[in-house]
Amino acid sequence: AQSVSQHNHHVILSEAASLELGCNYSYGGTVNLFWYVQYPGQHLQLLLKYFSGDPLVKGIKGFEAEFIKSKFSFNLRKPSVQWSDTAEYFCAVIASGTYKYIFGTGTRLKVLA
Amino acid sequence: SQTIHQWPATLVQPVGSPLSLECTVEGTSNPNLYWYRQAAGRGLQLLFYSVGIGQISSEVPQNLSASRPQDRQFILSSKKLLLSDSGFYLCAWSGGAEQFFGPGTRLTVL
Numbered sequence: 001a002q003s004v005s006q007h008n009h010h011v012i013l014s015e016a017a018s019l020e021l022g023c024n025y026s027y028g029g030t031v032n033l034f035w036y037v038q039y040p041g042q043h044l045q046l047l048l049k050y051f052s053g054d055p056l057v058k059g060i061k062g063f064e065a066e067f068i069k070s071k072f073s074f075n076l077r078k079p080s081v082q083w084s085d086t087a088e089y090f091c092a093v094i095a096s097g098t099y100k101y102i103f104g105t106g107t108r109l110k111v112l113a
Numbered sequence: 114s115q116t117i118h119q120w121p122a123t124l125v126q127p128v129g130s131p132l133s134l135e136c137t138v139e140g141t142s143n144p145n146l147y148w149y150r151q152a153a154g155r156g157l158q159l160l161f162y163s164v165g166i167g168q169i170s171s172e173v174p175q176n177l178s179a180s181r182p183q184d185r186q187f188i189l190s191s192k193k194l195l196l197s198d199s200g201f202y203l204c205a206w207s208g209g210a211e212q213f214f215g216p217g218t219r220l221t222v223l
Contacts, residue, residue: 009154034211044203044214051210090156092212099145099164100172101212105156 002027004093006104013081014112021076021107023065023091030096033074035065036103039087047089050074061085083113115140119204119215126222132177132191134218136204139185144206146187148179151201151217160202163187194222 007022025031035047048059055067065076074091091104116139126132138144145164149157159172161179169179176195180188187204199222204215 006156032210036214043216044205046211046213049211092157099162099170099207100159101147101207102159103149103157105154 002093002095002100002102004091004102004104006089006091006107008107009105010108010110012110012112015083016080017111019076019078019081019085019109021089021091021109023074023076023104025072025074025091025093025102027072027093027095031093032096033065033067034092034094034101035059035063035074035076036090036092037087038090044090047076081109081111083111085109086111115206115213117204117206117213117215119202119218121218122216123219124221126194126220128196128222129193132189132194132198132220134189134202134204134220136187136189136215137185138206141185141206141208143184144208146181147205147207147212148187148189149203149205151203157203161189196222198222 003026005024033050036044037047038044047063048057048065050057050067058064063078065074067074089107092101094101118137147162148160151157162170163181166181177191202218205212
């Protein structure tokens with residue numbers, strides 16, 4: 001069965017620190033990959049997505065993620081976090097040609113001003 | 114543009130009472146529709162999804178059911194709520210690419 005692992009459950013950083021959140025998935029076929037963010041009191045919204053092409057994808061608010069197929073990973077990065085990045089971040093995967101999205105357990109990021 | 118509505122926003126129900134949560138999507142046709150339960154530290158658990166009217170796929174056997182009576186309407190139901198049904202329920206739609214989520218319903222079963 002497909003699964004998604006997010007190894008960091010809680011991360012605390014100071015402003016301007018660099019961020020990397022890990023995401024690994026288990027599925028041998030073609031996948032589409034996503035990072036979603038949930039700011040306090042707000043809807044889940046898409047940060048970025050990978051379908052094909054350049055494995056380094058850029059999203060909103062300065063976030064980027066790199067798809068490494070050989071490692072089954074899709075890690076999220078940001079060079080310099082801001083207090084407003086405090087949120088919960090979810091990695092998700094869907095196998096191409098299917099309808100089921102599989103989500104990780106989420107990472108709660110707290111950025112200290 | 115597309116919008117997704119869920120109601121109610123919060124709900125407090127006694128154990129053994131019925132449940133009906135509604136989700137509607139505007140601005141698109143024939144969406145794929147999803148119900149998730151979000152629990153702290155456990156991410157989003159897919160409960161049901163639907164690729165068309167009357168077509169429901171159940172992911173987790175439990176005390177809940179779903180129906181899709183119209184193209185852009187998705188309903189989550191229960192005949193008798195359990196304490197363990199408490200949680201945050203999210204509806205989402207997809208046109209084949211990313212998903213778009215509703216604001217959620219916070220259900221408390223007492």
